[in-house]
Amino acid sequence: MSLPAHRARLRLPSATTGTVMAVASMSTIQLGLALSVPLVDQLGALGTTGLRLAGAGVLLLVLIRPRPRDFSGRDLLACTMLGAVSAGMMVFFMLAVTRLPLGTASALEFLGPLAVSLWGPGRGRIRWTAMAALGVAALTEPWHGGIDALGAGFALTAAACWAAYILLTQRVGDSVTGLGGLAISMPVAGLIGLLAAAPSELENVTWKLLGAMLGLAALSAVLPFILEFLALRRLTTSAFGTLMSLEPAIALLMGLLVLGQMPGLAPAVGVAFVVIAGIGATRNGARTAPAPPEPRASAVPATVNSSSS
16 A cells, blocks of 8 residues: 655655754764863873763664674675774864864864765855855864874864765665664774774773763764764755854854853854855755665565466
8 A cells, every 4th residue: 555645755854854963963062072171181082082982882782782684794894984984083083183273173174074065966065065165264263273284184084084974874874774874883983992092091091981971972972973874864965064064153152152252253254154054055955765675576486376277
């Protein structure tokens, strides 16, 4: 029995739903980063990142309990690659900010989603991408800091990982039912994060710190990754990449509301640019419903049925 046409159209939610999920993801990430500041002093940047990723991997394994036999070999490979680039995105950015001003590192890292946002048909996409790029430059003001060659290399590597993360997240989300793909990829990211941090930055770990890191993992890793995973089922990668330009604006807004940090004129103009670009990109950013999979041939030959003979 076929579904009514209006119900069939509801199978793929609108771009508005994906946009709300993406913005909520960026907001929880920024809140988690703010709450992580005291832990960075105790565990170091890589130790904090590694434990947060490991905690997220453990939580997803416990909550979702994926079964490897439910995945094809190709899906398992895609999930493993997604875990690797997720870890790389966080680890290399942390390495970059130890050598570069935060604004400079953020501007260089945004080249990743900026490149993804250029991927796709339509001239409007280029207009919104250019506006988002100008807005991020005004927000981060990278010209205020010097450039360390190794730090710039770390930031550009994080940018490449971010671009790959967007593309792989959509690939895994399309091919794996539910959140099983995320429950495979995050433990991989956690293992890589711990290897990057160990052993020098994990020697000060206590049970109290581990408890705090589990809470931060749920807030700033599990929840954001789930929201982005679901958002990329609803948005094109071009629209999602442009939306990521809102993250520095969200960070600036939280600094104003929570820390009383008043932005200057250039960051304020940058906020306006990225908000307009985000709205413009998502107006036509909904994905079309994927084509249904080809029906599999029956394993039992039609000639076996002899009841009509």
